[in-house]
Amino acid sequence: MNSNRYCVIMCGGVGSRFWPFSKAARPKQFIDFFGTGRSLLQMAFDRLQGIVPTENIILLTNESYGSLIKEQLPELSSSQILMEPARRNTAPCIAWAAHHIQAINPEALMMVAPSDHLIINEEKFKRSAINAFNFIETRDALVTMGIKPTRPETGYGYIQVGEPVEGNFSKVKTFTEKPDEDLARVFLKSGEFFWNSGMFFWSAGSIIKALDNCAPEVNAVFEQGREYFGTDQEVEYINANFQACPSISIDFAVMEKAPNVYVETVEFGWNDLGTWRSLYDHSPKNSEGNVTQQCKALMFNSHNNIVAVKGDKLVVASGLEGYIVADVDDALLIVPLDEEQKIKTYVNEVKSKFGDKFL
Amino acid sequence: MNSNRYCVIMCGGVGSRFWPFSKAARPKQFIDFFGTGRSLLQMAFDRLQGIVPTENIILLTNESYGSLIKEQLPELSSSQILMEPARRNTAPCIAWAAHHIQAINPEALMMVAPSDHLIINEEKFKRSAINAFNFIETRDALVTMGIKPTRPETGYGYIQVGEPVEGNFSKVKTFTEKPDEDLARVFLKSGEFFWNSGMFFWSAGSIIKALDNCAPEVNAVFEQGREYFGTDQEVEYINANFQACPSISIDFAVMEKAPNVYVETVEFGWNDLGTWRSLYDHSPKNSEGNVTQQCKALMFNSHNNIVAVKGDKLVVASGLEGYIVADVDDALLIVPLDEEQKIKTYVNEVKSKFGDKFL
Numbered sequence: 050m051n052s053n054r055y056c057v058i059m060c061g062g063v064g065s066r067f068w069p070f071s072k073a074a075r076p077k078q079f080i081d082f083f084g085t086g087r088s089l090l091q092m093a094f095d096r097l098q099g100i101v102p103t104e105n106i107i108l109l110t111n112e113s114y115g116s117l118i119k120e121q122l123p124e125l126s127s128s129q130i131l132m133e134p135a136r137r138n139t140a141p142c143i144a145w146a147a148h149h150i151q152a153i154n155p156e157a158l159m160m161v162a163p164s165d166h167l168i169i170n171e172e173k174f175k176r177s178a179i180n181a182f183n184f185i186e187t188r189d190a191l192v193t194m195g196i197k198p199t200r201p202e203t204g205y206g207y208i209q210v211g212e213p214v215e216g217n218f219s220k221v222k223t224f225t226e227k228p229d230e231d232l233a234r235v236f237l238k239s240g241e242f243f244w245n246s247g248m249f250f251w252s253a254g255s256i257i258k259a260l261d262n263c264a265p266e267v268n269a270v271f272e273q274g275r276e277y278f279g280t281d282q283e284v285e286y287i288n289a290n291f292q293a294c295p296s297i298s299i300d301f302a303v304m305e306k307a308p309n310v311y312v313e314t315v316e317f318g319w320n321d322l323g324t325w326r327s328l329y330d331h332s333p334k335n336s337e338g339n340v341t342q343q344c345k346a347l348m349f350n351s352h353n354n355i356v357a358v359k360g361d362k363l364v365v366a367s368g369l370e371g372y373i374v375a376d377v378d379d380a381l382l383i384v385p386l387d388e389e390q391k392i393k394t395y396v397n398e399v400k401s402k403f404g405d406k407f408l
Numbered sequence: 409m410n411s412n413r414y415c416v417i418m419c420g421g422v423g424s425r426f427w428p429f430s431k432a433a434r435p436k437q438f439i440d441f442f443g444t445g446r447s448l449l450q451m452a453f454d455r456l457q458g459i460v461p462t463e464n465i466i467l468l469t470n471e472s473y474g475s476l477i478k479e480q481l482p483e484l485s486s487s488q489i490l491m492e493p494a495r496r497n498t499a500p501c502i503a504w505a506a507h508h509i510q511a512i513n514p515e516a517l518m519m520v521a522p523s524d525h526l527i528i529n530e531e532k533f534k535r536s537a538i539n540a541f542n543f544i545e546t547r548d549a550l551v552t553m554g555i556k557p558t559r560p561e562t563g564y565g566y567i568q569v570g571e572p573v574e575g576n577f578s579k580v581k582t583f584t585e586k587p588d589e590d591l592a593r594v595f596l597k598s599g600e601f602f603w604n605s606g607m608f609f610w611s612a613g614s615i616i617k618a619l620d621n622c623a624p625e626v627n628a629v630f631e632q633g634r635e636y637f638g639t640d641q642e643v644e645y646i647n648a649n650f651q652a653c654p655s656i657s658i659d660f661a662v663m664e665k666a667p668n669v670y671v672e673t674v675e676f677g678w679n680d681l682g683t684w685r686s687l688y689d690h691s692p693k694n695s696e697g698n699v700t701q702q703c704k705a706l707m708f709n710s711h712n713n714i715v716a717v718k719g720d721k722l723v724v725a726s727g728l729e730g731y732i733v734a735d736v737d738d739a740l741l742i743v744p745l746d747e748e749q750k751i752k753t754y755v756n757e758v759k760s761k762f763g764d765k766f767l
Contacts, residue, residue, distance in 0.1 A: 069722075069724075345762070347754065347757055347758065347761065349750075358740065360738075362740060363428075363738060363739045363758065363762065363765075364739075364740045365428075365741045365743070365754050365757075365758060366741070366742040366743065367742070367743040367744060367747055367750065368731075368743065374740075374742065376735070376740055379719075379722060380721065380722045380723075381717065381722070381724070381725075381733075381735055381740065382724045382725070383723070383724075383725040383726070383728060384724070384726040384727065385726060385727045388726055388727060391726070395706065395708065395724050398706055398724075399706065399722065399724060402706070403704070403722065407722045
């Protein structure tokens with residue numbers, strides 16, 4: 050394996066749309082959602098085997114999750130875990146990773162991967178990732194993976210492909226916001242639009258240059274600390290300066306502005322697991338369409354529900370159609386799957402009424 | 409207070425229709441259902457003040473609940489708690505109590521009261537109970553309390569009143585099974601039918617004579633041990649012989665057969681709390697018709713539900729109309745209130761699948 054190839058796994062998210070199954074103290078990436086014995090993060094780590102050397106995997110997380118990561122991925126050394134002292138969205142986080150990796154290896158090529166996605170066909174994923182690394186090896190290119198859509202999904206952003214370059218790589222024409230259903234149908238039919246996966250490939254040098262051009266206020270925070278990266282003083286510098294970054298996503302800060310943005314169109318069975326619906330769609334169902342995962346559940350006259358209950362608990366339900374039933378320790382959620390976009394609102398209501406107690 | 413007056417509180421039931429809130433280890437009579445600080449049993453005990461002397465209150469229970477009773481009613485001495493070594497329905501249980509009390513006081517008059525009913529107007533209840541004691545003082549009479557119905561309830565048995573005797577006392581014409589809804593409406597309209605409350609008054613001598621006539625196979629078990637009642641050997645005798653009794657209700661064994669059965673028609677706001685619906689009906693509701701008792705519950709777009717959750721747990725629900733949500737430790741029940749008659753079936757299903765683990 051090419052020792053210049055790195056992967057940054059981002060695993061600092063809170064996953065509040067999966068409350069209460071995903072809570073601040075143990076967000077969804079740390080949960081074994083599918084009962085496979087591996088959490089989403091562990092699955093994200095596992096599928097990098099054969100793409101980058103294990104010692105080139107960097108985890109970017111919130112400082113509260115350091116010990117969870119060490120517990121779940123004991124293969125990692127402490128130096129592979131970067132802990133943000135504050136939440137500042139993806140651009141500052143990627144900027145730090147790029148400066149950190151460049152200080153270690155000025156030739157570094159980086160993949161950026163979320164920790165909470167589901168990928169079905171790992172072989173296809175591996176080939177696509179290796180192709181992307183090969184593509185950026187010889188180019189000053191910012192590559193994003195665009196997933197071939199399989200349904201008129203309104204929960205994702207889309208990428209419109211432009212001029213083809215080689216193989217599955219094209220220039221990006223536009224990034225779009227989440228479409229309404231009519232527009233999503235047009236996107237699907239056109240064949241020109243792909244789901245924005247949040248997986249990126251670039252050299253450390255290319256992304257730092259792009260940040261400097263497109264989001265200098267972010268890049269400056271790290272540029273000013275250049276002498277500390279890769280040294281014992283890096284953490285101290287970050288702790289003192291990271292909070293000064295504006296909170297901004299890498300899509301908004303760079304991808305929608307830079308001239309050298311490419312998309313690799315891919316197809317490997319992908320889901321961002323952003324919602325209960327997506328978890329439902331990707332989980333095995335019984336003959337009544339219920340997803341009960343590892344739970345003990347007796348469902349009478351009930352169809353198309355997803356039941357997620359922690360521990361050795363029994364659920365007996367009747368007359369439920371299309372509900373989420375999620376029960377974890379001190380919180381129970383019973384909400385129609387159709388309403389899952391409102392869960393964030395409900396969680397805010399919980400916060401305003403009870404503070405952080407149940408979050 | 410008349411020292412010949414006794415009350416037997418029956419509190420050996422399992423309350424499986426309230427599963428999982430009521431479990432075998434702590435059935436509903438031991439639960440503070442209304443958040444008043446007193447369990448149903450404690451409320452049943454409290455309302456006897458002024459009717460019978462405290463030392464004349466006898467609790468009849470299953471042997472597994474002895475310590476729960478001592479904990480909830482520390483005023484009682486151990487000799488006031490009779491523990492059945494087996495479940496044999498109400499007739500054997502009442503027969504034992506009658507023989508026990510008669511051995512202590514041959515002149516004893518007995519009231520028999522369930523431990524899990526709700527009575528709203530305790531003053532009216534007290535007057536009705538005292539009237540019943542006065543009625544049986546001079547008569548060989550078996551008196552049952554008949555509650556004036558307020559709705560066409562299909563969950564109760566009814567008593568049809570016959571020839572009036574004095575005050576609110578009449579002979580009983582018939583006992584009926586639970587009617588269907590059409591018949592219940594006819595009953596309600598007629599004014600002749602009253603709910604069978606399961607509260608009885610008789611002298612120990614009268615009920616023993618009636619048992620001897622109507623259910624000799626039950627009475628014989630106790631008659632043969634006459635010399636042991638009221639002595640140190642009573643418990644030993646019961647433990648050796650109680651199981652030989654057939655399992656039969658006092659209604660079926662005696663009340664439907666004896667010639668000297670009377671009904672006192674009463675009206676004091678009564679509910680047998682046999683079902684979630686009855687608990688719902690008798691609990692305070694918020695403006696959306698939800699009963700959430702002591703629980704922390706955020707209910708969105710949800711109406712006419714009853715939420716019963718143990719401990720400091722938060723429930724967030726949306727889109728629920730007319731459901732029971734009951735959560736206790738290792739079990740969660742979500743069932744429409746309309747289906748509550750099926751809960752027993754569901755609990756049987758739980759038993760057949762998981763044994764006694766969740767019961």
